[in-house]
Amino acid sequence: MQTKDQKPLKIKLEAELAQLSNDIMTVVTASTQDDYSQLQLLLQTQPQSLWPELLEGKSSGVLKQKQQRLEQVLAALGQFQMGLFGLCAQCDSPISPEALNHDPATLLCDLCQSQKKAGAKSS
Ligand SMILES: [Zn+2]
Numbered sequence: 001m002q003t004k005d006q007k008p009l010k011i012k013l014e015a016e017l018a019q020l021s022n023d024i025m026t027v028v029t030a031s032t033q034d035d036y037s038q039l040q041l042l043l044q045t046q047p048q049s050l051w052p053e054l055l056e057g058k059s060s061g062v063l064k065q066k067q068q069r070l071e072q073v074l075a076a077l078g079q080f081q082m083g084l085f086g087l088c089a090q091c092d093s094p095i096s097p098e099a100l101n102h103d104p105a106t107l108l109c110d111l112c113q114s115q116k117k118a119g120a121k122s123s
Pocket of ligand 1 (some may be wrong): 088089090091092093108109110111112113
């Protein structure tokens with residue numbers, strides 16, 4: 001179910017995707033690590049949807065944060081494509097507009113989000 005209200009969120013996500021791509025490229029380009037020059041070439045030639053995979057295991061620190069965020073933003077945009085945006089990825093409940101406005105890449109409803117947090121704490 002897509003409503004007109006969600007369009008600004010999609011625009012926000014697309015803007016963040018562009019920003020993240022830019023940031024990741026900057027970090028990789030600036031790095032002096034040997035294997036990053038090859039990675040840079042891969043990133044330049046592969047679609048962004050494959051970036052999290054390309055960066056997997058290669059990224060650390062700030063790049064890892066960006067990689068994880070990129071994955072989340074791509075997942076949210078994927079939900080848009082499937083017409084599932086705004087629905088919890090776990091239980092299909094609608095995600096609150098407050099949560100989506102706070103972070104358009106939110107993939108879980110409040111309940112699943114709090115359960116995930118509780119689970120992360122106890123493990
Ligand atoms: Zn849920």
